[in-house]
């Protein structure tokens with residue numbers, strides 16, 4: 001290792017020791033022949049003193065803010081103790097200096113909240129050095145790690161499902177990927193692993209989860225990233241709706257207690273309200289039950305259940321599913337599906353709401369082929385549309401266990417848990433509002449040869465804009 005300690009580690013007990021530290025120059029102050037540096041890494045900051053004479057003057061003059069350096073020297077007691085720093089009682093008197101990576105002037109100041117979004121995203125690797133992002137990404141890791149451990153202990157198994165899959169008419173717009181080996185055919189990126197997780201249940205996997213990337217070609221919103229996001233996707237066999245809600249609730253209460261102990265949950269158990277009730281009382285299916293909206297440490301979870309199976313508005317005379325087409329209608333409403341008033345049917349759908357944001361949704365699924373076929377008819381699928389789902393209808397003929405699940409959105413859940421105003425504060429490399437990765441410059445043009453390989457020709461007309 002190029003260091004013996006991190007920049008957040010040294011205390012009085014280390015005084016007199018020879019140490020090596022490495023990190024970035026947070027601040028430089030020069031008093032004649034003395035140079036004071038605040039050296040920073042992921043773990044903290046340490047004051048370094050360098051003296052001209054001991055260190056080559058040319059090297060010292062070359063130091064710039066945010067350059068990456070290594071220093072060897074001795075730990076000393078600090079006279080002017082800095083109470084704001086955990087290492088504030090010591091300093092390191094350096095006698096060797098390496099400049100690993102000199103930095104050009106910074107395009108913006110770290111931790112300055114007024115910097116424009118696109119500038120921050122273009123230099124995201126610099127932005128990631130800020131206290132907030134470094135802390136948020138660490139918490140995100142802890143939260144995801146907690147979910148994995150918790151679900152493992154509950155008997156779940158993580159299974160990865162394909163990224164190149166099939167385009168099916170499922171709600172959002174698909175991202176499609178041309179196939180080179182099968183000219184003219186396309187894969188689609190999964191909007192969610194919904195069908196795969198149901199097939200896993202048919203495969204006897206019993207309890208599945210995945211930190212799953214999902215891709216939807218939708219416009220950005222304050223609480224929705226354009227293009228891609230992550231879900232804690234899970235599915236269980238032989239469960240009723242209550243089992244799914246109880247499990248999630250247990251996980252979230254424990255998660256908050258262990259990872260975010262400064263936060264308080266307003267209501268335990270989480271209130272469970274029906275869609276009808278909540279719409280009547282609050283006029284929204286995402287009620288905010290915080291008692292004090294100014295308290296950034298308050299977390300008010302609730303469940304909304306008994307949603308209508310279909311949206312009120314019919315699309316072209318057909319019904320549109322409220323959740324998705326695999327959601328099980330409530331058993332005492334099955335007979336409504338044969339009549340004109342199918343729109344009166346309610347479903348075993350559940351949404352998890354936190355501080356007024358929908359942070360997850362799921363349902364008990366249809367496991368009976370005839371009901372699934374009927375739903376396809378009601379949403380207006382003709383033979384051809386239904387063919388897209390032949391694999392599901394086939395699988396439904398071969399011993400399907402009753403099953404259900406949920407998929408909390410990881411990015412959105414963490415944004416609300418941490419009280420951040422934007423998803424971009426909890427994602428390492430987010431897209432901007434126009435769905436661009438301004439750091440990599442994606443999307444971008446590809447070479448003509450690449451297009452030829454997949455048998456594509458562009459015909460942009462007036463659409464080409466640089």
Ligand code: ASP
Pocket residue numbers: 191192193194234361362363405406407
């Ligand atoms: N696949 C669903 C979604 O992405 C979630 C679920 O029903 O489990 O909304």
